[in-house]
Amino acid sequence: MTNSPIDEIKDRLDIVEVISQYIKLQKAGSNYKALCPFHKEKTPSFMVSPSRQIWHCFGCGAGGDIFGFVMKIENVDFGTALKMLAQKAGVKLTPLNPQIQSEKQRLISILEEAVKFYQKNLWQNTAVLDYLKKRGLKEETIKEFELGFAPDEWSATISHLYKSGYQPSDIERSGLAIRKELAQAEQISNLNLNQKVTLSDLYDRFRSRIMFPIRDQSGKVVGFTGRIFAGEKKLNTVKDIEAVGKYVNTPQTLVFDKGKILYGLDKTKNYLREKGETVLTEGQMDFLSAYQNGLKNIVATSGTALTPYQLNILKRYNDRLILAYDSDEAGQMATERSISLALSYGFNIKIVTMENKDLADFLLEQPTGWQALLEKAVPIMDFYFERAKKMADPKTLEGKKTIAAYFLPKIKKMVNALDRSYWLEKLAVYLNVPTDSLETELNSLKPMIEFENLRVAADKEEKEDEIEPELKGSHLYQMNAPFLNRGQILAERIVALAINNPNFIKKIAAEINYFPEPYSQIIKLLQSKEFDSGILLEREKIKDLTTNEELIKIIDYLYLKNGYETELLNDLKIDPLTEINKNLIELKKEDIKDKLTQLNFELKQAEEENNSEKIKVLLDQINQLTQQLINNNG
Numbered sequence: 001m002t003n004s005p006i007d008e009i010k011d012r013l014d015i016v017e018v019i020s021q022y023i024k025l026q027k028a029g030s031n032y033k034a035l036c037p038f039h040k041e042k043t044p045s046f047m048v049s050p051s052r053q054i055w056h057c058f059g060c061g062a063g064g065d066i067f068g069f070v071m072k073i074e075n076v077d078f079g080t081a082l083k084m085l086a087q088k089a090g091v092k093l094t095p096l097n098p099q100i101q102s103e104k105q106r107l108i109s110i111l112e113e114a115v116k117f118y119q120k121n122l123w124q125n126t127a128v129l130d131y132l133k134k135r136g137l138k139e140e141t142i143k144e145f146e147l148g149f150a151p152d153e154w155s156a157t158i159s160h161l162y163k164s165g166y167q168p169s170d171i172e173r174s175g176l177a178i179r180k181e182l183a184q185a186e187q188i189s190n191l192n193l194n195q196k197v198t199l200s201d202l203y204d205r206f207r208s209r210i211m212f213p214i215r216d217q218s219g220k221v222v223g224f225t226g227r228i229f230a231g232e233k234k235l236n237t238v239k240d241i242e243a244v245g246k247y248v249n250t251p252q253t254l255v256f257d258k259g260k261i262l263y264g265l266d267k268t269k270n271y272l273r274e275k276g277e278t279v280l281t282e283g284q285m286d287f288l289s290a291y292q293n294g295l296k297n298i299v300a301t302s303g304t305a306l307t308p309y310q311l312n313i314l315k316r317y318n319d320r321l322i323l324a325y326d327s328d329e330a331g332q333m334a335t336e337r338s339i340s341l342a343l344s345y346g347f348n349i350k351i352v353t354m355e356n357k358d359l360a361d362f363l364l365e366q367p368t369g370w371q372a373l374l375e376k377a378v379p380i381m382d383f384y385f386e387r388a389k390k391m392a393d394p395k396t397l398e399g400k401k402t403i404a405a406y407f408l409p410k411i412k413k414m415v416n417a418l419d420r421s422y423w424l425e426k427l428a429v430y431l432n433v434p435t436d437s438l439e440t441e442l443n444s445l446k447p448m449i450e451f452e453n454l455r456v457a458a459d460k461e462e463k464e465d466e467i468e469p470e471l472k473g474s475h476l477y478q479m480n481a482p483f484l485n486r487g488q489i490l491a492e493r494i495v496a497l498a499i500n501n502p503n504f505i506k507k508i509a510a511e512i513n514y515f516p517e518p519y520s521q522i523i524k525l526l527q528s529k530e531f532d533s534g535i536l537l538e539r540e541k542i543k544d545l546t547t548n549e550e551l552i553k554i555i556d557y558l559y560l561k562n563g564y565e566t567e568l569l570n571d572l573k574i575d576p577l578t579e580i581n582k583n584l585i586e587l588k589k590e591d592i593k594d595k596l597t598q599l600n601f602e603l604k605q606a607e608e609e610n611n612s613e614k615i616k617v618l619l620d621q622i623n624q625l626t627q628q629l630i631n632n633n634g
Contacts, residue, residue: 176250
């Protein structure tokens, strides 16, 4: 069985050499270190492991393999990173079907010509220009985003494109024309290519509309959104506008799928990574108004709710979303669905409200008001939690059930286990119930099958057309210490310091009962096979112990953390064993505190039940643990 191109590229390229082409690496023991290129820092926290061919930043939490680094540093998707590295490694990829490639290029060429045609018409129409300026758009914005106008005629666009050398069948497949006998056609990619089409068979899809060209991430025009502009034939009622559609998008074609496009991303993608968060709005006018007023880390959907494919794209830049959808009913529904789906992808989400205005109208009144608006954005889980707290009395059993029934499904939608753990603990404290009880309830809830299926479908769709080999694999990951509780942080540090020393492993194994998962499981794995002193734990040896890829990923992370922590301790002239012993004492204290919290909860219940015998037993246990805590502090 031959290796996949991914494996072949990894075999041929060394991660240290590739990363060195972007940043300066310094030797740090068996690893390399550098200032992280993804966030500002003065002390190096970016580590690279040549033996494991991985990298991780202990400042911002980002990490991954050679593909993940190129994706992040170049702001590209996996398919593009694969092509770049394949060329560097001399690995040949299966090319795209030449016929499809030629067809796509022809359609894009037609759309580019249409952009010029619509632009020319706009600048000759003072009424449309006046309207756009009245809505707050500046001339430089109109020019930069190449806004245009489709004449109020049945075949103006078709005639222009035909005179420019394009065939009627190609114009139809571009989405700019509609076949009279198929007036309701929404799928252009499935048309009968062999059926002859003439100009008389077609009419313009966009008529008397302000045209917003839609470009893909690389800047190629792939479609349009057209906003109704009636001109002399004014549409005076909502019913009139609904009859023709206020907004009309290009239908799905070989090059356009509105569920896979984020308007403005080609202009703002660098700002998304630089700012570390993405403002998401709905519609071109909202986007353009914000962009021209200085809000650059923004994109827009050309519809309502986010799609899984769009979330996959956004995840490449950051994992923080600020939703600024319209406050009308449709906007609120879009927001609710987008929140649920984005949470299932592990995004941190905030919400902004604009008091019954859309973003464009808000900025028309307050051009620089977006700064204050974003400052007031509410984290979504905090929003949900505050709402839950107002639902019932947490001191009563029924109140506890009501609050948990509302909030637990919100936690269930979160994809990150550490996020779920954080909110479970917070809910447990508020309700004064054991975390284990809430976790049992959480596990009993039905999984978010709808969103899981959407994610799987999106992952399949994201595979590049021109690449046949399997592309799946976790090439980028994020491990954020702020989401760990103190006991987990201590356990992680202890195992990291001990991981490549068999004697240290034996020492902490004697205290394994104090370690939470997955660290206790990792200690057992490392104990299960003897390693020669001084030999580093290579990935192949770990694979002999477990096939659990998530566990292997954590061990890889801990291995790099060992290098990072060892460097810090060497600078401070602190012995690693001394630090392990110190952290073990603190870990035991945390374990005792957790047990005391549980016993105090049980004591309250026993007091409510007037169970004197149980109270006596619990008090004895509490006194013993308290004495242990005092002794450890001493």
